[in-house]
Amino acid sequence: MPRSPPPGRVWSAARTATLAEASRYLAFATRALAPPPPRLVAIGGLSGTGKSALAAALAPRLGGPPGAVTVRSDVERKLLAGASETKRLPPAAYTADATAQVFARVAGRAATLLGAGMAVICDAVYAQPAQRAAIAAVARAAGVGFTGLWLDLPLATRVARIAGRAGDASDADAAVARRQESYDVGALDWVRIDAGGSPAEVAARAAAALGLAPAD
Numbered sequence: 001m002p003r004s005p006p007p008g009r010v011w012s013a014a015r016t017a018t019l020a021e022a023s024r025y026l027a028f029a030t031r032a033l034a035p036p037p038p039r040l041v042a043i044g045g046l047s048g049t050g051k052s053a054l055a056a057a058l059a060p061r062l063g064g065p066p067g068a069v070t071v072r073s074d075v076e077r078k079l080l081a082g083a084s085e086t087k088r089l090p091p092a093a094y095t096a097d098a099t100a101q102v103f104a105r106v107a108g109r110a111a112t113l114l115g116a117g118m119a120v121i122c123d124a125v126y127a128q129p130a131q132r133a134a135i136a137a138v139a140r141a142a143g144v145g146f147t148g149l150w151l152d153l154p155l156a157t158r159v160a161r162i163a164g165r166a167g168d169a170s171d172a173d174a175a176v177a178r179r180q181e182s183y184d185v186g187a188l189d190w191v192r193i194d195a196g197g198s199p200a201e202v203a204a205r206a207a208a209a210l211g212l213a214p215a216d
Contacts, residue, residue: 035064038119040110040139041210042190044126045151046180047172048158049195050202054151055123057203061212063119071109073124074169077102085169094171103131107138114142126150129186148190149206155181157196 039062043051055070062068078085080101081093092098103124110120126132132148139146153161159174191209195202207215 036062036119037144038063038114038117038142039145039147040114040120040122040135040142041068042122042124042126042132042135042146042148043151043206044124044132044148044190045153045195046125046127046158046183047170047177048161049151049153050161050199051123051125051151052168052170053199054149054193054195054202054206055121057199058206058210058212059121061207061215062121062210064117068119068121069113070121070123071106071113072169073102073106073122074171076105076109078169080105086167088171103134107134110135111138111142114138114144125180126190127180127183127185132190147210149209150188150190150192151195151202152192153195 041058041062043055045051052070052072052074055072058068059070060067075085077089077093077098078087080098081089083089106122106124110122113120122135124131126135126148136146136148155177158177162170162172162174162177193202193205193209204214207213
């Protein structure tokens with residue numbers, strides 16, 4: 001944090017800004033020289049809860065520079081199908097077998113990245129207990145810390161957020177969001193995060209749950 005000016009002296013706004021920037025550079029250098037150990041964070045929740053936005057906000061703050069690598073199930077599904085990220089896939093890409101392949105691919109990529117010393121964020125719905133157990137097992141096998149975050153948001157807000165998407169890798173629409181309301185997600189032992197409010201507010205709640213210092 002920038003230090004206060006000596007008694008009787010008022011620093012200019014420019015000098016204050018320069019000191020703040022220098023402090024950020026020092027923090028970055030310290031983190032680069034002694035990066036924290038890799039860790040795995042999984043972000044789950046029904047469609048429209050803001051998983052990908054939260055992953056993007058948290059990634060720079062986890063692990064060593066340049067931050068955590070995000071592995072998103074929507075993107076991995078498109079890669080498996082040989083499609084571009086924004087191409088809508090047919091129902092055949094969403095069968096139980098296809099979804100199992102997607103989650104296996106997410107877990108495999110996470111294991112590889114953790115083995116390389118990277119922090120990882122896995123972004124997927126994780127509605128099934130077996131899916132949540134499998135990604136936690138990846139962290140145990142790698143000998144790294146694991147935190148699962150589950151985002152909670154009312155249906156009406158989820159539908160509104162989905163309606164506002166453009167150029168996104170997710171194929172979820174309002175019908176999918178409504179159908180997910182009937183999911184039995186089982187017992188949740190992940191940290192539940194209120195996903196309402198601004199992205200910054202949600203990120204602050206998640207960061208606190210992860211034990212991260214407040215953002216500058």
